[in-house]
Amino acid sequence: MYRRILIGYDGSGQGRKAFETALGLAAQHGAELYVLAVAHPPEIGDDVETEAVIENSRHHHQQMLDELKPPAAAKGVTARFEVAVGHPAEQIIYHADRHEVDVIVVGDRGRSKFTRWLLGSVSKQVVHYAARAVMVVR
Numbered sequence: 001m002y003r004r005i006l007i008g009y010d011g012s013g014q015g016r017k018a019f020e021t022a023l024g025l026a027a028q029h030g031a032e033l034y035v036l037a038v039a040h041p042p043e044i045g046d047d048v049e050t051e052a053v054i055e056n057s058r059h060h061h062q063q064m065l066d067e068l069k070p071p072a073a074a075k076g077v078t079a080r081f082e083v084a085v086g087h088p089a090e091q092i093i094y095h096a097d098r099h100e101v102d103v104i105v106v107g108d109r110g111r112s113k114f115t116r117w118l119l120g121s122v123s124k125q126v127v128h129y130a131a132r133a134v135m136v137v138r
């Protein structure tokens with residue numbers, strides 16, 4: 001029985017597919033769905049524009065999440081949407097722990113054009129480092 005589910009969403013096709021799976025699972029189980037998009041900050045430096053770049057990225061990720069609100073509402077799922085800033089896998093695991101979710105859902109691939117590997121580096125790290133169940137959607 002799943003009570004809380006976290007999905008990592010990066011706006012990619014596979015990310016969307018993973019979201020649909022997580023949403024279906026949440027609807028079936030009457031679970032709460034945490035939808036997390038992680039904006040990565042630029043390299044640390046003394047760039048005066050860093051703040052603006054992060055703010056811009058945050059806004060972009062928030063818009064990505066806004067598109068998911070209608071489908072979640074249509075399924076009657078209680079969904080919480082959050083944008084985090086940092087390392088994607090680290091943030092996914094951190095928020096999964098914080099909300100004590102029963103399962104983390106991610107896609108097998110993301111936005112990268114390089115499809116040399118079967119799994120993207122974010123999903124690979126989540127599977128490797130998370131101390132809870134992970135579902136990789138193919």
Ligand SMILES: Nc1ncnc2c1ncn2[C@@H]1O[C@H](COP(=O)(O)OP(=O)(O)OP(=O)(O)O)[C@@H](O)[C@H]1O
Nearest residue numbers: 008009010038106107109110111112120121122123
């Ligand atoms: N920034 C992010 N925020 C939230 N979830 C993410 C983020 N990046 C990836 N994910 C999740 O991880 C899944 C796999 O994406 P991943 O980034 O690992 O693959 P990739 O982009 O193809 O390869 P890579 O990023 O390693 O070059 C996505 O479908 C999504 O569920």
Ligand SMILES: [Mg+2]
Nearest residue numbers: 110111112120
């Ligand atoms: Mg990626």
